Amino acid sequence: MSVYTTLTLAELGPFLARHDIGQPLSLEGISAGVVNTNYRLTTSRGIYILTLIESGERDYLPWMLALLAHYRERGVPCPLPIADNRRQMLHTLKNRPAILVSFLDGELPNPLTPGHAWQAGRLLARLHHGAQSFDYPRENPLGPVAWRSILAQLTPMLQEDVTTLELLQKTLIESETVLFCHKTLPSGIGHADLFPDNTLFDGEVLTGAIDFHYACTLPWIYDLAISLCAWGFDEEGAPRPKMMSELWRGYAEARPIDPDELQIVPVAMRAAALRFSLTRLRDFHFPRQGLQVTRKNPAAFLRLLHWLWENPSIIKQLGHP
Numbered sequence: 001m002s003v004y005t006t007l008t009l010a011e012l013g014p015f016l017a018r019h020d021i022g023q024p025l026s027l028e029g030i031s032a033g034v035v036n037t038n039y040r041l042t043t044s045r046g047i048y049i050l051t052l053i054e055s056g057e058r059d060y061l062p063w064m065l066a067l068l069a070h071y072r073e074r075g076v077p078c079p080l081p082i083a084d085n086r087r088q089m090l091h092t093l094k095n096r097p098a099i100l101v102s103f104l105d106g107e108l109p110n111p112l113t114p115g116h117a118w119q120a121g122r123l124l125a126r127l128h129h130g131a132q133s134f135d136y137p138r139e140n141p142l143g144p145v146a147w148r149s150i151l152a153q154l155t156p157m158l159q160e161d162v163t164t165l166e167l168l169q170k171t172l173i174e175s176e177t178v179l180f181c182h183k184t185l186p187s188g189i190g191h192a193d194l195f196p197d198n199t200l201f202d203g204e205v206l207t208g209a210i211d212f213h214y215a216c217t218l219p220w221i222y223d224l225a226i227s228l229c230a231w232g233f234d235e236e237g238a239p240r241p242k243m244m245s246e247l248w249r250g251y252a253e254a255r256p257i258d259p260d261e262l263q264i265v266p267v268a269m270r271a272a273a274l275r276f277s278l279t280r281l282r283d284f285h286f287p288r289q290g291l292q293v294t295r296k297n298p299a300a301f302l303r304l305l306h307w308l309w310e311n312p313s314i315i316k317q318l319g320h321p
């Protein structure tokens with residue numbers, strides 16, 4: 001559970017007075033999420049999610065809120081930002097930026113099924129298509145420049161583990177020189193963190209995607225590679241071939257994959273595994289203090305990264321014709 005900042009209904013008085021959302025009934029810290037503090041706010045009108053932004057960067061918030069509104073106008077299932085009676089969507093609570101969005105019904109997909117994975121692939125393609133008419137790019141806040149700096153921060157901790165250090169270094173170089181230098185890969189806005197715990201389902205039916213804090217402009221095949229890594233491997237980093245192939249199929253049925261993209265899949269998956277290995281290692285070695293803090297296991301993504309180097313013919317597992 002990640003609740004870094006405590007908040008009570010009494011402290012929300014002025015904030016609630018500016019919102020036309022009914023009488024407040026309860027405010028509960030949410031037992032999931034890694035980065036920000038989330039509360040479930042129940043009022044006489046319904047349920048809302050109140051998020052306090054805990055990470056350093058905040059300039060992206062108006063962009064993210066506009067993207068969510070854009071998706072909602074196009075019927076893409078995601079939270080709707082809620083404005084106050086001055087039409088403001090960005091607030092300050094406890095000295096932190098705060099936003100209010102609609103609550104999406106549904107549960108995390110657990111246990112995961114191939115049907116969930118297929119729908120997640122299809123949703124990712126919808127997120128890509130749906131943002132094509134959104135004219136504002138956002139640079140990837142967790143691309144190779146950030147990776148270099150995280151790796152530098154981690155290097156003293158990894159002196160004893162030369163194998164891991166070299167694995168991270170060689171993957172970073174490959175990502176920079178092969179993937180992110182590629183000029184013709186189809187690119188646009190994507191979610192960049194579409195893990196199972198950022199999707200909600202009613203049984204087998206997808207109700208939406210949440211957590212757009214890392215959404216940015218990126219090669220779409222890299223965004224797909226992130227979801228292939230997140231859905232296609234278990235908590236120990238072992239492959240789940242059916243999940244992988246169904247996620248791929250759901251995506252490719254909605255947006256056919258170019259030959260250039262197909263060829264670069266192994267590199268894109270190694271880049272994706274690197275991104276989450278680095279941030280999880282950073283959160284492990286430099287933990288943030290909070291009332292309740294969730295940390296994710298870096299070992300699983302490191303194992304996955306090893307596995308991807310040893311199995312470069314991953315494309316065969318995707319069942320691509």
Ligand SMILES: Nc1ncnc2c1ncn2[C@@H]1O[C@H](COP(=O)(O)OP(=O)(O)O)[C@@H](O)[C@H]1O
Nearest residue numbers: 030032033034035036049079102103104210211
């Ligand atoms: N709009 C929403 N509707 C329903 N539940 C949500 C919504 N936003 C967040 N949640 C709940 O809060 C949890 C944490 O949200 P998330 O955005 O992943 O946090 P973080 O920003 O810390 O990563 C989710 O797993 C989900 O249970």
Ligand SMILES: N[C@@H](CCOP(=O)(O)O)C(=O)O
Nearest residue numbers: 033034035193195211276296
């Ligand atoms: N998906 C990332 C963690 C980011 O946290 P989230 O709660 O914002 O999804 C990971 O699995 O490492």
